[in-house]
Amino acid sequence: MNAALMIGMDQLPCIIKDSLTDEEALMYVVETNVLQRSFSEMLPSEKAKVLSLRYSDMFSQGKRNDIIDELKKLENPQYNKENPTSALIGHKLNSRDIVANEYGLSKNTVARLLRIDKLLPELKKRVDDAEIGLYPAVSLSYLTETEQLKTFYPVMNTRWI
Known part of the structure; x- marks a missing residue:
């Protein structure tokens, strides 16, 4: 927004989400940050918050996936949903495995970052x-x-x- 204002644009395209709970709004903010910059570039407390939200009972996996898909489609209309966390046949991934795979972290690093959020x-x-x-x-x-x-x-x- 600031960059657009600096070059003289007085109208900006935007999408307004209303009727969101505070928790849903927080998830939009967190997921937007993850999409816009690399997870590895985040501060430890930011990583901890992202991982903590992934583990929280606040969001069902389906709701979180819907938010992520919506944001990715807004960023790239050609986005095609994939499921990179699917387990191999005969191997069921637990939550920590899924999050670790998603962010390229070890399970122990995920556990440490979850503690940082406390x-x-x-x-x-x-x-x-x-x-x-x-x-x-x-x-x-x-x-x-x-x-x-x-x-x-x-x-x-x-x-x-």
């Missing part, structure tokens, strides 16, 4: 800024919110919590 926003930012490594961040993710707050604000008086 951190407080302040700690996620420190992971994104490489102040906290992935492995220590995973350990921190098992702490309660209060314990994470104490980690982020070590001199915090406990009566403030």
